[in-house]
Amino acid sequence: xxxxxxxxxxxxxxxxxxxxxxxxxxxxxxxxxxxxxxxxxxxxxxxxxxxxxxxxxxxxxxxxxxxxxxxxxxxxxxxxxxxxxxxxxxxxxxxxxxxxxxxxxxxxxxxxxxxxxxxxxxxxxxxxxxxxxxxxxxxxxxxxxxxxxxxxxxxxxxxxxxxxxxxxxxxxxxxxxxxxxxxxxxxxxxxxxxxxxxxxxxxxxxxxxxxxxxxxxxxxxxxxxxxxxxxxxxxxxxxxxxxxxxxxxxxxxxxxxxxxxxxxxxxx
Amino acid sequence: xxxxxxxxxxxxxxxxxxxxxxxxxxxxxxxxxxxxxxxxxxxxxxxxxxxxxxxxxxxxxxxxxxxxxxxxxxxxxxxxxxxxxxxxxxxxxxxxxxxxxxxxxxxxxxxxxxxxxxxxxxxxxxxxxxxxxxxxxxxxxxxxxxxxxxxxxxxxxxxxxxxxxxxxxxxxxxxxxxxxxxxxxxxxxxxxxxxxxxxxxxxxxxxxxxxxxxxxxxxxxxxxxxxxxxxxxxxxxxxxxxxxxxxxxxxxxxxxxxxxxxxxxxxxxxxxxxxxxxxxxxxxxxxxxxxxxxxxxxxxxxxxxxxxxxxxxxxxxxxxxxxxxxxxxxxxxxxxxxxxxxxxxxxxxxxxxxxxxxxx
Numbered sequence: 001x002x003x004x005x006x007x008x009x010x011x012x013x014x015x016x017x018x019x020x021x022x023x024x025x026x027x028x029x030x031x032x033x034x035x036x037x038x039x040x041x042x043x044x045x046x047x048x049x050x051x052x053x054x055x056x057x058x059x060x061x062x063x064x065x066x067x068x069x070x071x072x073x074x075x076x077x078x079x080x081x082x083x084x085x086x087x088x089x090x091x092x093x094x095x096x097x098x099x100x101x102x103x104x105x106x107x108x109x110x111x112x113x114x115x116x117x118x119x120x121x122x123x124x125x126x127x128x129x130x131x132x133x134x135x136x137x138x139x140x141x142x143x144x145x146x147x148x149x150x151x152x153x154x155x156x157x158x159x160x161x162x163x164x165x166x167x168x169x170x171x172x173x174x175x176x177x178x179x180x181x182x183x184x185x186x187x188x189x190x191x192x193x194x195x196x197x198x199x200x201x202x203x204x205x206x207x208x209x210x211x212x213x214x215x216x217x218x219x220x221x222x223x224x225x226x227x228x229x230x231x232x233x234x235x236x237x238x239x240x241x242x243x244x245x246x247x248x249x250x251x252x253x254x255x256x257x258x259x260x261x262x263x264x265x266x267x268x
Numbered sequence: 269x270x271x272x273x274x275x276x277x278x279x280x281x282x283x284x285x286x287x288x289x290x291x292x293x294x295x296x297x298x299x300x301x302x303x304x305x306x307x308x309x310x311x312x313x314x315x316x317x318x319x320x321x322x323x324x325x326x327x328x329x330x331x332x333x334x335x336x337x338x339x340x341x342x343x344x345x346x347x348x349x350x351x352x353x354x355x356x357x358x359x360x361x362x363x364x365x366x367x368x369x370x371x372x373x374x375x376x377x378x379x380x381x382x383x384x385x386x387x388x389x390x391x392x393x394x395x396x397x398x399x400x401x402x403x404x405x406x407x408x409x410x411x412x413x414x415x416x417x418x419x420x421x422x423x424x425x426x427x428x429x430x431x432x433x434x435x436x437x438x439x440x441x442x443x444x445x446x447x448x449x450x451x452x453x454x455x456x457x458x459x460x461x462x463x464x465x466x467x468x469x470x471x472x473x474x475x476x477x478x479x480x481x482x483x484x485x486x487x488x489x490x491x492x493x494x495x496x497x498x499x500x501x502x503x504x505x506x507x508x509x510x511x512x513x514x515x516x517x518x519x520x521x522x523x524x525x526x527x528x529x530x531x532x533x534x535x536x537x538x539x540x541x542x543x544x545x546x547x548x549x550x551x552x553x554x555x556x557x558x559x560x561x562x563x564x565x566x567x568x569x570x571x572x573x574x575x576x577x578x579x580x581x582x583x584x585x586x587x588x589x590x591x592x593x594x595x596x597x598x599x600x601x602x603x604x605x606x607x608x609x610x611x612x613x614x615x616x617x618x619x620x621x622x623x624x625x626x627x628x
Contacts, residue, residue, distance in 0.1 A: 065484065085486035101484035105477035105545050106470070114474060114485045117467050125467040151290070 015077070016041045016210045017062075017178055022071035023234070024057060031057040033234035035071070039178065044204050044211045046221040048250070049231035050258060055214045056098055058231070059182045062212075063095040064088030075177075086115075092177030094170040096184050098214075100162055104155035108147060109136035111154050112169050139172055140165075144195060160192035167196055171203060179203065179211045185220050193220070200224050218254075222247050232257060297539030297591050298551040304537075304587050305557045312565035319568055329449035330514075332560030334507060336452045338531020339538065339552035340459050341503035344496040346535055347476040349544025350405040352497060354394060354412035355531065356524030358387055358504035361416045363431050363512030364423060364520065365505075376433045380441070384505050390416070391501025395494030405497075413525060424520040431512040442513035451510055452553075455503065460549040472496065476544040534559050537587055558587060 017039040024032045032054045039045050047055050060066045062073070064082035073080050075091055082088040088095075095101075102111050109132050110117075118128040118135075137150045145164045147157060154162060167184055170176070181200070185193050201224060203209045215221050221228065228245060230238035230253070238245075238253065292299055312319040338355060345352050365383035370376060394412055398405035433441070442448055463469035474482040475489050483489050512518050538555030540547030562583045566576055 063484075064486075084488075085484065089486060095484070097484050099480065099484070101481040103474045103477040103481050105473060110470060110474075114482075115471070115487050117470065119467055126465050127467060127470060153294075 014041050015039060016075070018074040018077075019058075019062075020072045020074070022058070022061060022068050022073070024061060024066060024068045030234055032061070032068070035231070035234065035236055037229055037236050037239070039210045039212060041210055042204055042208050043227060044200065044213060044225045046225035046228045047212060047214045047231060048216070048218065048221065048228060048254065050254075050261075053231045054234040055231055056182055059095065059097070059180050059212075059214065062088070062178075062180055063093060063097075089173070090175075092173075092175045093180065094173055094176045094178070095180040096163075096166045096170050096182060098182040098186075100166040102154045102162055102166060105153060107151050107153055108140075108157070108165060109133045109150040111165060112136045112139070112150075112172065114169075116173075140168060143168060143171070143199060160188045163188055164192055164195065167199065171199065176207075176209055179209055181211065181213045181215075183214055183216070185215055185217060197224055218247055218250055230254070230257075295539070295548065295551070296594060298548060298554060300591055300594055301538050301551060301554045301558060301587070304590070305554055305561065308558060308561045308565065312561065312568065316565075316568045319565060324564070324568065326445055328560060328564050329446065331564045332556050333448040333452040334511060334527065335530050335534045335559050336553050336556035337455055337503060337507040338527060339534035339556050340452075340455055340549055341500045341507075342528075342531050342535050343459070343540055343547045343549055343552050344463065344472050345405075345500050346532070346540045346542060347472055347544055347547045348493055348496055349476055349479075350398065350493065350496075351532065351542075352391075352394060352409045352500045352504075353406065353525065353528055354390075354409040354416060355500050355504035356526065356528030357413040357416040358390065358501050358524070359508035359511065359527055360520065360522050360524040361420045362387055362505035362508035363518050364420050364429075366509060366512070367429060367432050367518075368423065370432045376437055379432075380509060383509065384502060387501045387505030388498050391498040392494065394501060395497035398497070399490050399493045413528075417524065420520045424518075426520060428517055428519040430517055431509075433513060438513045442510035448507075448510055448514055451507075455506075456549055456553050463549055468492070468495070473545070476546075478545075530559060533584060537584070537591065539591070559584070 015038045019035055019037055022032055022035040023030070035054070035058055037045075047058070049055050057066065061068050062082075064085045064087050067082075073082075080091060082091070082093075103114065106114070109129075113132045113136070117125070118131050119125040120128055133150055140147060140150065145161075145168055147161050147165070154165065157165065163184065163186075167181070170179055170181075179200075184196055184200075188196065197220065200211060200213070204211055204224075211224075213221065213224060222242065225242060227241045228238070228250060229236050230250075237257075309319075318324055338359075341355055342352060362383055365386050366376075366379045369379035369382045374382065390412065394405070394409050397403050397412075398408040401408075431438075439447070442451070463472065471482065471487050471492050474485070474487060475492050479489050534555035535547060535552045536542060536555065537558050538548070538551030538553065540551060540555075559580075562580055563576070566579050571579055
């Protein structure tokens with residue numbers, strides 16, 4: 001099988017990421033049945049689906065947290081298996097998790113550098129706190145995130161600020177190729193939302209970063225995405241670029257399928 | 269607020285008032301414990317002329333040092349939201365390991381090193397059982413504590429013995445009156461640097477604060493936890509050997525659980541949360557000072573040994589009620605109860621100007 005000849009990918013287009021029949025079950029519950037999706041270079045892909053459809057599970061597989069039961073993942077046409085989060089990161093995959101993966105007790109700059117600290121002293125790995133703090137405040141200033149102090153524990157920040165920190169942490173990496181955003185806009189105010197949307201748009205344009213966004217707000221998705229995939233019951237059921245589907249059609253489709261699910265549930 | 273970068277650069281040279289206020293806000297329980305310690309010292313000094321003497325300083329140090337080392341050993345584990353109940357029994361068992369190896373024909377110093385390695389191994393087993401096999405650490409380490417006690421009672425036939433060693437080594441390890449205090453200070457400095465200055469320490473706090481977030485950040489949560497159990501067992505064994513030389517006799521029937529609980533109590537008095545997520549080595553030392561002064565001070569005052577436990581218990585409760593209430597009053601959840609509200613009022617008056625600045 002040629003690297004780009006998957007069931008979902010149009011031939012000849014350079015796919016930075018492709019999954020083939022990815023499946024994962026938790027005991028009797030099949031979270032993912034057979035997920036085939038592809039991501040082109042510089043593209044922003046929106047993932048939609050009802051709660052429990054398997055979106056977050058997919059993200060956690062792609063980020064190295066879960067190992068799939070079956071199926072394959074290709075990065076730039078080469079099959080990869082992620083053994084850990086570190087491993088996925090080394091392949092250039094960065095994630096903003098739904099729960100943001102911030103530690104409330106730690107300061108903003110420690111969170112920004114968590115598990116990627118600047119250290120010295122070789123094996124002892126002493127923290128270079130002053131360097132990290134300066135780098136953190138410079139970086140946050142650069143991308144326009146406004147927080148009172150990088151020394152403040154994350155617990156003292158507002159929901160939107162926390163989310164902004166989580167996104168900033170992901171996009172800070174230099175080797176980033178793929179950015180996974182699991183509901184990055186939930187709980188954000190209008191100002192932060194437009195900031196993050198602007199950030200996503202500029203990232204995909206200039207840095208050749210490919211992005212997968214999960215969001216329940218379809219209006220936001222249509223502002224930032226090039227293509228939409230719908231996940232239902234652990235499978236990708238719809239794959240349409242924005243020229244092929246309108247916001248109204250997508251909403252109509254989701255509502256209809258939700259009604260079908262409810263009816264099917266009643267029939268049982 | 270756009271001038272963050274220059275402000276922080278300036279801050280490294282001279283300490284602004286807001287930094288002091290922030291420090292007090294972040295380390296409130298430690299500060300309160302220190303105040304309690306000072307208050308206790310003043311109280312005992314007024315009550316008895318024998319408290320603030322150089323002779324008593326030595327005695328006091330011998331009360332505080334073991335509490336401090338146990339507390340220091342427990343702090344990383346408590347930050348992780350776990351507990352190690354076996355460290356006290358490790359303390360009892362370690363000197364017997366030394367005699368065991370020595371009787372097997374090994375010189376003293378290698379026997380000590382070997383025994384410490386055995387302690388590390390036992391700590392590793394603690395970690396494996398409670399983290400990899402998912403037995404709650406409270407039960408896992410309690411089982412280890414009883415098993416160790418059994419092993420030592422079987423080995424020694426229940427009879428006290430003397431620790432083994434050449435004269436010079438005994439002096440270095442614990443024979444000199446002040447040596448235990450020096451060890452305690454040394455361990456405290458080392459562990460403080462470890463907890464506050466290294467990646468390992470940062471990851472301990474991260475895992476204790478939110479293990480799921482730590483995992484998602486790629487931190488190997490299990491590995492961190494197991495290492496902390498190893499560290500705790502090692503320190504327990506170390507102080508056991510020190511104390512063995514210090515006391516000059518080993519009693520296999522000593523109750524190690526009591527020692528361990530003194531350590532945990534010291535840590536908690538010093539602001540370590542039993543639920544995990546926060547704790548400092550400095551706080552643990554302050555807590556040990558409070559506990560040591562309570563024990564030593566009431567002894568000097570001539571409290572009978574029966575009443576001593578009662579007084580100790582009541583003082584611990586008082587100190588902890590104060591600590592918890594003050595933390596509640598100043599946490600973001602807001603004060604509950606009239607005492608909390610009163611404390612909150614006082615605290616808000618003290619820090620009013622600082623808070624206004626942060627919000628603007």
